[in-house]
Amino acid sequence: MPHKVNIYTILLASLAIDEFEFSAEIINRVIDSLNQTLVLNGDLYRSKNIMRLLGNLVTMGIVNSEAFCQFLLQFIEEYQKLPGAQENTGSQSHSNDLILEVLLSSLPATSAKLSKEQSIDFGTVIESLKTMFKGREKVRH
Numbered sequence: 001m002p003h004k005v006n007i008y009t010i011l012l013a014s015l016a017i018d019e020f021e022f023s024a025e026i027i028n029r030v031i032d033s034l035n036q037t038l039v040l041n042g043d044l045y046r047s048k049n050i051m052r053l054l055g056n057l058v059t060m061g062i063v064n065s066e067a068f069c070q071f072l073l074q075f076i077e078e079y080q081k082l083p084g085a086q087e088n089t090g091s092q093s094h095s096n097d098l099i100l101e102v103l104l105s106s107l108p109a110t111s112a113k114l115s116k117e118q119s120i121d122f123g124t125v126i127e128s129l130k131t132m133f134k135g136r137e138k139v140r141h
Contacts, residue, residue, distance in 0.1 A: 005049050005052045005053050005056065006056065008053055009053055009056035009057060009060065012026060012027065012053075012057060012062065013057070013060050013062055016062050023062070027054075027057065027062070027063065030050060030053065030054070031050075031054070031071070033050065034047060034050045034051075034075075037050060038102060044098055044101065044102065047102045048101065048102055048105040049105075051102055051103070051105045052105050052106060052108075052109065054068065054071075054106055055068075055105070055106035055107065055108070055109030055110045056109045058106075058109065058110045058113065058114075059109045059110060059113055065110075065113060065114055065117055065119060065122075066119060066121060068106075068110065068114075069114065069119055069121030069122050069124070069125055070121060072103065072106070072125045073121060073124060073125055073128065075103065076103070076125070076128045076129075076132075079099050096132055096135060099132070100129070100132055100133070103129065104129070
């Protein structure tokens with residue numbers, strides 16, 4: 001439920017204070033569920049909420065910024081391997097637009113923090129997104 005993402009974020013952050021290992025396990029399961037939710041089920045809305053939750057956790061310092069950037073890069077890399085992704089027409093079941101929408105849903109919460117930290121990985125994420133946008137423009141024209 002999209003309106004509850006912030007509540008879930010606070011609950012996980014509160015849990016992390018006393019039970020960091022347990023909250024880390026929950027976060028790992030949330031990340032694992034993204035594969036099921038997006039790739040296997042094609043559920044865009046749930047996928048965006050998972051990314052928003054992870055973005056919130058980065059902002060609160062529960063998820064490491066560098067680890068999150070690595071996660072985003074891996075997410076992009078895995079998408080690029082899907083059939084059709086390199087032709088900028090989208091993979092068999094996911095268009096570039098949908099993947100971009102899922103990726104961008106995490107940035108409102110994280111972009112200020114990540115750009116302030118001047119992370120090399122964040123710069124690479126932004127460049128990868130720009131490339132995806134350029135590919136999208138080629139298909140649109």
